[in-house]
Amino acid sequence: MAEVHVIGQIIGATGFSESSLFCKWGIHTGAAWKLLSGVREGQTQVDTPQIGDMAYWSHPIDLHFATKGLQGWPRLHLQVWSQDSFGRCQLAGYGFCHVPSSPGTHQLDCPTWRPLGSWREQLARAFVGGGPQLLHADTIYSGADRYRLHTAAGGTVHLGIGLLLRHFDRYGVEC
Template sequence: MAAAGSPSVFLVSVTGQIESGRFPGFDDLYCKFCFVYGQDWVPTAGLEEGISQITSTSDVSPTTLVWNFPIDITFKSTNPSGWPQIVVSVYGPDFFGHDVVRGYGAVHVPFTPGRHTRTIPMFVPESTSRLQQFTSWFTGRRPEFTDPRVVAQGEGREVTRVRSQGFVTISFNVVTKDMQKLGYNVSPSDMQDPSLGPLTEGIHMY
């Protein structure tokens, strides 16, 4: 039984930026983000979703789109299961001027305190037949997810045909509180180890 006055929840504070993207052949893009998390997690401050400004490449960075779009959110939870993920969707105009998706991607919020940078491979859904591909191009209605949160979930994704397209770089600054008091050891030595699995990186049970 926990001692009197000991915490029953821990806090995870996440700040940072969706810094930039690389989408060869595309320009004038903007991004949206949202967080996906387990049922034991509750946002207590900040924004769960947002939409950036439109940005373009420049002579200084002809292959990079710079957003520097801030993220800021705090969660509370009782256990690490369902650790939050950020889902990023990038959009821009097609040949006819319609806004179409240029990439989806997701990554877990880093599991250890400190500053981290993650580069997310992005992808787009594809039509399953040449007729559908032509119809999508002609009408300007490209395949896209009704809810981008599906990107962070395993169920149903195996039946979706996708194609890799671009990368997005995000910086995180993670602060945790009371995790050790609840029996979780967040090990700073694991901060830069990319070989750790997405559900176990830097989190150990006593």
């Protein structure tokens, strides 16, 4: 079987209006993919930046996949949340990005969005916080049910991902 190593970091996020941010992340793959070692989901620390407006998480990712096919190439999905001084959490953005398919080092910028909801919900979010969230997290990385949503832009999550491929040339796959 061909092997893929995904080694890198969720560096941080820019462009969010909230200041104390953290990120829940996960990786979704097709049925032909098997995770040999590493954790496929996690949550970063909460960062309150003192200089500049970028929140830094430096969250390490180290995953080792074996695959029998190319279908279902890994997708990273992200949820950015903000935490206020009382420890309450509010959704700031959803986003996903495909793990790059060429070996080497990649800088990824993942744009995010959040559901808007009705005008009542928007008004409530502006005054008391909270706001609508997705019931099914798979909407983040699948395109199937998106057409029903009305969304607003969030900030951008920055990732530095290195990719190592093994035995792809043995099967004639050019990445």
